[in-house]
Structures are given as structure tokens and as C-alpha cells.
Amino acid sequence: MNVLGIPKQILALAFIFTIIIAALVVARMLFIPPSFGRYGHYRADAVDEVIAQEINYAGYEACIECHDEIYEPKEKSHHKGVSCEVCHGPAAKHVQAPDEFVPGAPRKRGYCPLCHDYNPSRPTGFPQIITELHNPGKACMTCHDPHNPLLPHTPEECSACHREIANTKRVSHHASLACVRCHTVPDEHLVHPKFALAQAPVEREFCGECHAKDADTGRDVPRIDLDTHGERYLCWDCHYPHHPEAR
Amino acid sequence: MVTNIMTGLQNISGYIYPNEFELHWGILIVVYPYLTGLVAGAFILASLERVFNVKVLQPVYRLSLLSALAFLFVAPLPLLVHLGHPERSFEMFLTPYTSSAMAMFGFVYAWYLMVVLLLEIWFDYRKDMVIWSKEKRGLMRFVYRILPLGVTDVSEKSILFDNKIGRIITIIGIPSAFLLHGYVGFIFGSVKANPWWSSVLMPIVFLFSAIVSGIALILIIYMVTTMFRLKTMSMPCLNKLAEFLLYAIIVDLSLESLDFIQRLYESEESIKILSEMISSRLFLSLIVSQVILGSIVPMVSLVWARFGRLPDEMRRMAYFIAAILVQVGIFSTRWNVVIGGQLFSKSLRGLTVYKMQLFGLEGLLMTGFLLILPLIILYLLSKLLPPWPDSEAKVQYSQAGDHGLR
Amino acid sequence: MKKKKSAPLSRRDFLIICSKALPFTGLLFFPFTANRLLFGQEIDEYDPTQHDYAMGIDIHKCIGCGRCADACKKENNVPKEPYYFRTWVERYIISTEGESYVDSPNGGIDGFPDLKGDIDILRTFFVPKLCNQCANPPCVQVCPVGATFASRDGVVLVDEKYCVGCRYCIQACPYGARFLHPVKKVADKCTFCYHRLVRGLLPACVEVCPTQARIFGEVGLRSSPLRRFLRFNDVVVLKPALNTKPKVYYAGADGEVR
Numbered sequence: 066m067n068v069l070g071i072p073k074q075i076l077a078l079a080f081i082f083t084i085i086i087a088a089l090v091v092a093r094m095l096f097i098p099p100s101f102g103r104y105g106h107y108r109a110d111a112v113d114e115v116i117a118q119e120i121n122y123a124g125y126e127a128c129i130e131c132h133d134e135i136y137e138p139k140e141k142s143h144h145k146g147v148s149c150e151v152c153h154g155p156a157a158k159h160v161q162a163p164d165e166f167v168p169g170a171p172r173k174r175g176y177c178p179l180c181h182d183y184n185p186s187r188p189t190g191f192p193q194i195i196t197e198l199h200n201p202g203k204a205c206m207t208c209h210d211p212h213n214p215l216l217p218h219t220p221e222e223c224s225a226c227h228r229e230i231a232n233t234k235r236v237s238h239h240a241s242l243a244c245v246r247c248h249t250v251p252d253e254h255l256v257h258p259k260f261a262l263a264q265a266p267v268e269r270e271f272c273g274e275c276h277a278k279d280a281d282t283g284r285d286v287p288r289i290d291l292d293t294h295g296e297r298y299l300c301w302d303c304h305y306p307h308h309p310e311a312r
Numbered sequence: 313m314v315t316n317i318m319t320g321l322q323n324i325s326g327y328i329y330p331n332e333f334e335l336h337w338g339i340l341i342v343v344y345p346y347l348t349g350l351v352a353g354a355f356i357l358a359s360l361e362r363v364f365n366v367k368v369l370q371p372v373y374r375l376s377l378l379s380a381l382a383f384l385f386v387a388p389l390p391l392l393v394h395l396g397h398p399e400r401s402f403e404m405f406l407t408p409y410t411s412s413a414m415a416m417f418g419f420v421y422a423w424y425l426m427v428v429l430l431l432e433i434w435f436d437y438r439k440d441m442v443i444w445s446k447e448k449r450g451l452m453r454f455v456y457r458i459l460p461l462g463v464t465d466v467s468e469k470s471i472l473f474d475n476k477i478g479r480i481i482t483i484i485g486i487p488s489a490f491l492l493h494g495y496v497g498f499i500f501g502s503v504k505a506n507p508w509w510s511s512v513l514m515p516i517v518f519l520f521s522a523i524v525s526g527i528a529l530i531l532i533i534y535m536v537t538t539m540f541r542l543k544t545m546s547m548p549c550l551n552k553l554a555e556f557l558l559y560a561i562i563v564d565l566s567l568e569s570l571d572f573i574q575r576l577y578e579s580e581e582s583i584k585i586l587s588e589m590i591s592s593r594l595f596l597s598l599i600v601s602q603v604i605l606g607s608i609v610p611m612v613s614l615v616w617a618r619f620g621r622l623p624d625e626m627r628r629m630a631y632f633i634a635a636i637l638v639q640v641g642i643f644s645t646r647w648n649v650v651i652g653g654q655l656f657s658k659s660l661r662g663l664t665v666y667k668m669q670l671f672g673l674e675g676l677l678m679t680g681f682l683l684i685l686p687l688i689i690l691y692l693l694s695k696l697l698p699p700w701p702d703s704e705a706k707v708q709y710s711q712a713g714d715h716g717l718r
Numbered sequence: 719m720k721k722k723k724s725a726p727l728s729r730r731d732f733l734i735i736c737s738k739a740l741p742f743t744g745l746l747f748f749p750f751t752a753n754r755l756l757f758g759q760e761i762d763e764y765d766p767t768q769h770d771y772a773m774g775i776d777i778h779k780c781i782g783c784g785r786c787a788d789a790c791k792k793e794n795n796v797p798k799e800p801y802y803f804r805t806w807v808e809r810y811i812i813s814t815e816g817e818s819y820v821d822s823p824n825g826g827i828d829g830f831p832d833l834k835g836d837i838d839i840l841r842t843f844f845v846p847k848l849c850n851q852c853a854n855p856p857c858v859q860v861c862p863v864g865a866t867f868a869s870r871d872g873v874v875l876v877d878e879k880y881c882v883g884c885r886y887c888i889q890a891c892p893y894g895a896r897f898l899h900p901v902k903k904v905a906d907k908c909t910f911c912y913h914r915l916v917r918g919l920l921p922a923c924v925e926v927c928p929t930q931a932r933i934f935g936e937v938g939l940r941s942s943p944l945r946r947f948l949r950f951n952d953v954v955v956l957k958p959a960l961n962t963k964p965k966v967y968y969a970g971a972d973g974e975v976r
Contacts, residue, residue: 072473074438077461078431085426089405097406098880106409107867111877112766118913121793122922147928151785155792179829180783180928186809186830186842187781191929327808327820329847329894333801336885336898396883396903403863403882414886415862504960505856505892658894659976661820 121155124148128156131163135212142213143192152176152211177205183228190226190258219255226258230307237308247271247306272300326585326662335654335666338674339647340390343682345496345518346646347387350686352493352519353526354380355429355485360556362482368548372534374436374699376526379533381429382690388421390682393673413499424492428485434459435478437697440704442466455696493522500649507582507660508589508653513571520564525642527557528635533690535632541700547624554631557638558614565607585660593655593663597644606641610634764916766870770937771910773924774947775846777970779931782807782844784826786923786932790848791827793911793922800824802897804908805848805923810974814838818974845975846932848923849874849895849908850956850964857887857896857907866905872965873910881905892957910934937965 103109128149129136139145150156150168158166171177174196183193200208208217223244224231234240244250253261266272273291275282295303304310324333358376361369392398405422408415442464445456463470494515500506501514531553538545575583590598610633616622617630651666669675698704790796790805800823807826811819811833819837823830826844855874858866865881868874881904888896888905899906911921919925924934935942947953951969957976968975 072470073463073465074435074470074473074477077463078434081461082426092402093406096402101407101864104870105867106407106864108864108877108880111865111867111880112869112875112912114877114879115875115909116913116916118794120914120917120919122789122914122919122925124914124919124925144928146930148925150789151926151928155789179785180781182829184782184830184832185839186811186844188778188843191781327822330801330803330806330822330825331888331894331897334898336888391884394884396885396898397881400863400880400882403865403880407864409861409864411859412862412886413860414884418862499886503856503860503890505890654889658892659820661818 120157122150123155123157123160125150127160139212142215144211144214172204172206174202174204177209177211185229189229192226193228194225215256223250234307237310239307239309269300272306276300323665324662326657327659328657328662328664329659332654332657332664335651335664337650337654338394338666339651339668339676339679340394340674340682342643342646342650343390343679344387345493345500345650346525346643347383347390347682347686348496349493349518349522349525349642349646350529351380351384351387351424351526352489352522353524353528354383354530355489355526356523357527357530357553357556359482359486359489362479363486366552368546368552371546371549371701372530372553374697374701375534375537376530377429377433377436378693378697378699379530379686379690380526381433382693383686384421384425384429385689386682386686389685390679393678393682413495413502417495417499420488420492420495424488428481428488432478432481432485433697435474435481438463438474439466439471440697490519494519500653503653505658506653507580508586508656509649511571513567517564517567517571520560520567521642521645524557524560524564524638527553527560528638528642531557531631531635532639535628535635537694537700543700543702545628547627550628550631551618554614554618554634557635558611558618561607561611561614561638565603565611582656582660585656585663589652589656589663593665594648594652598648598652601644602641602648605637606644607638610637610641613637769871769915771851771871771873771915771934772937772944772965772967773848773851773910773921774933774944774951774953774967774969775971776931776933776947776951777843777845777968777972777975779929780807780844780846781929781931782809782826782830783928784824784829785926785928786846787825788827789922789926790908793914794909796906797900799900802900802906804895804906805846808845808847809842810845810972811837811842812840812972812974814840816840841972843970843972845968845971846923847893847895848966849891849910850893850962850966851908851910853963853965854961856890856892856960856962857905860886860890862886869912871915873912873915874907875909875912876905876907878902878904892960892962 098108098110100109101107125148132149135149139147153168153170156166156168159168178194178196181193183195187193205211209215220226222231227244234242247266248263250263251261254263269291270277274280275286276289277291278288280286280288300306354376357369358373358380360366361373392401395401404415404418408418410416438460441456441460443466445453445460445464448456497515497518500509500518501511503509531550534553535545535550575586613630613634617627617634622630654664655666656663671677694700784807787803787806790803791798794804796802796804803825805825806822808820808822809826809830813819815838817837819833821830830844851872851874853868853872855868858868858874861867862884863880863882865877866874866887867877883898883903883905885898885905888898891907896905896907898904911919911923914921920934921932924932933943933947935944937944937948939945947969948967951967953967953969954971955964955967956971957964
């Protein structure tokens, strides 16, 4: 039964396994994509295929190249930094064939509220409206120029922007106080809120004007002794002035 | 597809990431570890007879081997069918990524199929095939002439060599079977993004549940085939199978309880959503089907049937029912791992639902087909290589012509 | 100008015509300049080893308009259905009882509806999400065939022609940033708009963010806006315990964000 002392079983199986392994080796040589493993365990050509993807958004720079007459005033307005394609949609085709493809513009009332409809989750100070109450039926563009979106008239109420704070204050003991009772608001703040911030009180004595023992205010106003009441702290460290629940 | 998802939307509770609306691994991926577990379990059972000399299990030795082979053939099919591009699956052998558990599984599978199971069966049946090639006529004779690969030597020395190699392969086979199913556990257990899967115990739990399901499977197949062949069952063999099944269930249940208690006690970030999932979406499949019906009831009935005073008839019945329940339980185990791991959002804030389809490549009918297919293959294999103790070929000039040669 | 009929152009007339036509000659060359603008620089000049991208997200600036998610779908032809997103915006509302409510209807593209139930709001904010382009990406680790990979500039990409669609990467992603493309049947995810980066353009979501809540740039470049963002903000990454080393940094992210 032996050839060179090796059992026949082993010879037969060795033969079969050699064929299988050889087939696998040949298959690997034939079927592994040529660019596989050039830079790592992947097909290097795949990167080029990803790169070959078509561009739809041309980018701000491309728009500015031609439309500087819109860009310049817009860059000085509140919509500074808002890319043209945010509202006008992807415009790479327009860059390649300016006359054949003209990007649209949202002229209806529905689009602007995507950013400007009141939503408590939006950062405080971001200009928002309650769309149902804000000049119903009118297109936004009748009053506001999206390329220079100044307000037709400055809002009289602070709550136009600071709605969340206003809502809180409304249900608090400070409901009857006007915002300007505590905050000094420069006129510029109404036009450029980020550049000219409103000022808040900085001293304990300010609260003391109403709440100190000897303050000249109504009898139902809670009183404290400024010298003994939490002296190391500022009032607003413990009491949120817009909802000053005292415990 | 779309309507399925839309109806699914209404059943989502809490918040899930938008991309999680679709469940990515469906019932086919439940079938895959289930089948692999049966393979590993059946093989480990076979090795008990061969390596550990548990002689009473001799009637099921060859049956276990063939069952393992039949189920192993089908095990990768659900994976293949669920792929988005099955025609590219060969890439897993061309450019396997060594850090990917799934890629390495292809090699573990190939090793197990080619080096362990096929070889062991070949060495075990070679003598028989040579003899059958002389006895049979027609096509079968032709097949039996090819299969021994030209090694027609049936001298005593040669058969002794077969037995020796067979034993060595079985010894290699035990860690390989552990590897095969432990690895399936690792595919899930190594996903750190998923707190339901990510656990070091996962491979071990998978392994023991595999042994449980494999023994139960052989118990069922042995009882059914013996009944249809109108032979008498070997009661000592059944008793031994039931004993091993019982021990395996006890270990498996203890491990799973350990995992569960550990999770509950550590009470990590994910515990809230996982408990919510267990008490709502997985209540039926986990508490009822896996733990009560699939583990506790069979455990109690096995203790009662094995160690109680019962007539053999009743005892067989109890074994059979316990084995069937165990199958249901292990299938639920796979379901709870695979589907359960996708029912909660990785944001840990919400639960989704799994909508199973009836038709289609990933549907219920396909699943049924894949579960029946191994049994059909096993039937064909048993025609080709009869695994019954009474059908083993006798070598005429050998004085001890049956299995006692070893 | 009056043109004399049938007379040859005088030297002076010619110059006048030329000067008038000058602005329009630009149009002749327009397609070339446009292409240069669109494609920024020649792709051949692009050296991936010289780049290392990252994104910053300033939660205090995000207004939840969903323009990023919308632009992403338009730029990358992501399926329109509301369960395939390369980027999306989540709304977090934390009630005074400490309960968190999170939603992301259609990824935020259509805005966020008013809450019908009255939750007593403690804090609330928006969080844009996208692929974190992890430096230690679990999706790449598990891909059996090498169909998803980190490019030499550190962007995790998918090879559409090689992906087998096994979805292991989707399971491995802790951020839910991957999905199976319903038509192509391959894994799909954010590429940081890689096709734009190599041409010197910004990712589409960054391009359209009206409040500059998304900041993009090179980690290694002193002058990059991202460097400035990282210098002036306390940043966190999502799920840091998983050691995925994300390259999307959040400023102002609440502990509830995950």
C-alpha cells in the first residue's frame, strides 16, 4: 500500500487538496482587482470613482464671481455668510451653462419660516416670528429684501427676538417689569443685535433698589438685608431674575 | 417594502436614528447561527463517541456526522441570500480583511468543511464505499468507485490507518467545532456599538446553546429515523443523549443567567432601554419561549424522565417532547440575539419593530425552505452513505468486521 | 454709435466696438473659468497625504433649519425617503422633570413641528448628526472584503462596486450614520463630500449652513477655521467611551446628546 512509505489515502487527499489550493491561488491572481492593496486593504480606484461624482452645489465663491452686485450689499447685511445656494438651490449647472439653467428663488411665504419661524429650540436672539400672526398671507419679500433683510421697522417689543425669556418672565413675579427696567439697551442693538449688546446689571445693589430693607417700593415686594443675605454671592447666582422664585 | 416600513413607523416608540427604520438583519440571519449551532453541536456529540469512548452513543455516531455535514452545507445559504450583492460574495475569499470577524468566518467554515467534516466522513466510510462498489450495480456502483479516490485497499492495516487518522481528525475537530460556533458568537459579541450583543460571554453562550441544540437534533433525528425504519431504539443510547442534553441545558442556562445578572447589576447606560425591550417586544420570545418553554420545561421533564421510574414508552415520549421544545427554545435564542439586537435604537432612546415578510428572498417561506433543505440533504446523504449501525459493510476477511475494529 | 453702411470700419470705430464688446468677451472664456471655479484646483495636483479633515459643530449656532440635510440629499443623490440620511438634525427637549424628548422628522428637512403636548421645557437645542469619520472606525474594522476604508486623507469611504451588501458595517456603526442604499444595495454614508474636497470646495452641508454652525477644515493647518473653532471652544465627541476617535467635534453639546 505504500509509495515511499506514504499511505495511499494521504497521497490521494494531498492530490485533491493541492488542486483546490492551486485553484484558489489562480482565482486570486485572476479576480483580485489590480488596484487593490495599492494604499491599503481597498481598491485604490474606488477613490477615483468617489471623486468622479457630479457636483451640484457650485459654492459661494462661484456665485460671487459674477453676482458681486448682490454679494456686496448682502455681505454687509444680516444675511452675511448665508450662501446663495441656501435659498436658490444647487446651481452648479447654472455656473456651467448660465443661460440654459437658471436657479429659482423661493418667493412664497413657506420658505423663510424654515429658519425664522418661532421655535423654542432655536438659540435665543435669533430673529423669529410667529408665522400665523405675522402679517398673514403676505409674502415675506413684500416687506423684507432677502439680500439685505433689514426690518421694515424695529420691533417695539423685546420679545420679538427674546421670546423664550419673555415667556418665562410673563409668568413670574417680575411680569410687570419692563425689560429696560434692568437692561440698558443701546439703540444700535435694535439694528445690529450682535454688535451692540444690551447690558445687564452687575451689582447686588441694583436688586437692592427694590428689595433692600429700606427701599422705597410697595409693601408686597419681598425684602432682604443686603448685608446678611448671602453676602458673598450676586443675587442672580441664586435667583434667576426672569423667574425669581425665592425659596 | 415602503409600505412595510410605513406601517412600521406607527409602532416605533421613543426616538430612533432615521437610518434605523429598516432592520438590516432579518430572519435569515436568525437561521444562520441556528444552523451553524446545529452543525457544531452534532459534531461535538459525534466526537464524544469517537474520542471519549462513550460506546453507548455508537448508534448515532455516523448519523451525527452526516447531520452535521447536511446542515453545514446549508448554513452559509441564508447569509448568501441576504447579501445585497450575492454575486460578489467570492470577494470574501479573494480579499478577506483580516480584522473582520465575518471574513475570517469564511475560512473557519472552509477549514471545518474541508479539513474536518469531509475528511472524517471520508476516512470513516472509505472501507464501506470500497465494499459497496463491488456489491452495488449501476449508477451507485460508479459513485462508490469514484468517492474513495482510487484508494481501494481494504487490508486490515489500511483500515487501522483510516481509524487512526479519523481519530486524530476528530481530536482536531473538537476545537474546530468550538471555533466554528464560538466564532459566530464573536461576530455578534464583538460589535461594541451594540450593548445587547457586546459581551465576552457571547461566544461561550453560543457554544453551549449549540451543543444543546445539536444533541436535541440528533435525539429527534435518531428517534424519527429509527421509527420509520421500523427498528428498535437503543434505550441506553437515548438515556445517554438525554443526560448529555440535560447537562448542556444546565450549563447553557447558567451562563445565560450569569450574563443577565451581570448586566442587571452593572446597570449601564443601556439598561433602561434593554429592560423596556425585554418586557415589551421580547417578552414572548425571550421569557416565554426561550427561558420557560425552551429551557426550564425541558430541563424538568428530562430530569423527571431520566431519573424517574417510567416505562420506556413514556420516557421516549418525554425525551422527544423535551428535544422539540429545546429546538424551539434555541431558535428563540437566536431570534432574541439577532432581532433583539436591532429592536432598540443605538441612541438608546427608542424601540422599533421587525416586520417579517412572507414572500421574497428574505421572507418566511424562504426561511422555511432553508430549514427543511438540510433534512432533504440528510435524506439524500443517508441514501448515499447509510449511517445506520446495521448497514455498515463487513470486511469478509476481518475477524472483527464491525465498529469494534477501532 | 452710428455705423456707416457698406463702408469698411475705420480704425476708430473698430476700437470703439471692441471696447464695448470687451465685457462680453469674458463670456467666451466663461466655461473655462467656471470649470476652474467648480473644480477649484486640478485634481491631479491633489495630494491626499497632505490633508487631514475634521468638522466642528457649534450647537449654540444651529437653528434647526435642516438646510444641511436637504443639501446633502441634493448634492449626493441620497434617496428622498425619510429613512435614508447621510446627515440629519435632531431636536432635543429636556423637560423640567429631567426627561429627554428627541425627534428628527424627515431629518429636519421640513422643519420641526410645534409640540402638541405641553412639555415643561428646561433646555432645548438642535444637534446635527453625520458620519463621525472616526480615526478608529468600527465599520472599516468589520468590513469582510475591504469595501469600506479610510482614504489616505482619513475620510471613510465606501466602494460601491465592491461592497457585498452584508450590512455588518451598519451594525457596527454606533452613530446610525450608515444605511443600505435601496437601489444600489450597498452600504452608503457621508463622504465629507469627498468629491468636493479634492476640488477645494466645502462639503455641501457646510456650504449651505446659514449660521456657520458647521465648521470644516484641516486639523493640521493653523489658518483653518476648524483650528480656530477647536482653539476657542470646549469640544466633545459623541460616545467617546467606544474609542472610535471621531473627527466631528461638538461645541456646546449637552450630556443628553448621544
